[in-house]
Amino acid sequence: MKLLEKKITVNGLEWFYRETKTKVEKRLPIVFLHGLPSQSFSWCEVMTKLEAANFYCVAPDWIGSGFSSFPSTREFDYTAEALQTALKDFLNAIEIERCHLVVQGYLGHIGILFAQNYPELCDRLVILNSPVLPGSKVPFKMKQWTIPFVGDMLTQDPLLVDRTLEGGSGFVISDGNLDVYRKPFLTTSAAGRALMAVTKKLDLKTVLPELSEKLKARTEPTLFLWGMEDAWLDNDGLKNWVKSETSHKWVSLDEAKHYPQEHFAEAIAPELSKFLAG
Numbered sequence: 001m002k003l004l005e006k007k008i009t010v011n012g013l014e015w016f017y018r019e020t021k022t023k024v025e026k027r028l029p030i031v032f033l034h035g036l037p038s039q040s041f042s043w044c045e046v047m048t049k050l051e052a053a054n055f056y057c058v059a060p061d062w063i064g065s066g067f068s069s070f071p072s073t074r075e076f077d078y079t080a081e082a083l084q085t086a087l088k089d090f091l092n093a094i095e096i097e098r099c100h101l102v103v104q105g106y107l108g109h110i111g112i113l114f115a116q117n118y119p120e121l122c123d124r125l126v127i128l129n130s131p132v133l134p135g136s137k138v139p140f141k142m143k144q145w146t147i148p149f150v151g152d153m154l155t156q157d158p159l160l161v162d163r164t165l166e167g168g169s170g171f172v173i174s175d176g177n178l179d180v181y182r183k184p185f186l187t188t189s190a191a192g193r194a195l196m197a198v199t200k201k202l203d204l205k206t207v208l209p210e211l212s213e214k215l216k217a218r219t220e221p222t223l224f225l226w227g228m229e230d231a232w233l234d235n236d237g238l239k240n241w242v243k244s245e246t247s248h249k250w251v252s253l254d255e256a257k258h259y260p261q262e263h264f265a266e267a268i269a270p271e272l273s274k275f276l277a278g
Contacts, residue, residue, distance in 0.1 A: 016067035032059035035105015039066030049269035064194035155192035168258035227256030
């Protein structure tokens, strides 16, 4: 099955998104949110498998990522608040009134905040390898993108996609797939500037303490679907926290690293289908 590729302009910002072809009336749609420096393309295999299981799925490229708009920092403030507001407006524009949310990566915490701040829009939440616990840090590979002059050069190099996605996933990604990930950086220098801007505004030190406390108290069904070989996050620490401090569900993906959806769709899709159909 081939996913649909669409664009929509909302409040002057152009969103690119992928969706499955068939809308399912009796089930809430699933909205997939990607991390850095990825894009909605990373969810294609998972979405295709869920479409076959009778789910309707949507995956946007965040503003400043993929094939969506790359506004300058004068036009758009790449903070958690700005990204959440833009996402809310996007969902409203494509007429999604309520959904399940699946998040991953550095930007995944923005999706978690969105679920916390807009409970009327979000039902079940699934978290794949995203910063959650206080003390979680941006890996040096990404932190370099924020250094003056150094970051300007690094974020203009399309090969940063290869180095980051393959380094984080731990497996080779096909040339065809890497071509999709590289294309925005080969098309416009604004892609690199936006990546630098959003990375500078992650502000995990400020955001995560409150996020983790609210997540601990969350009563809506929540699943952690976690690549246990992630070198950038505290896998065992988070697993212990989820199991001892929360009522949330935990499923380990023992061989997966930071970007599980890149290589483990066969394992991820059945877990999502089981959890989100409940």
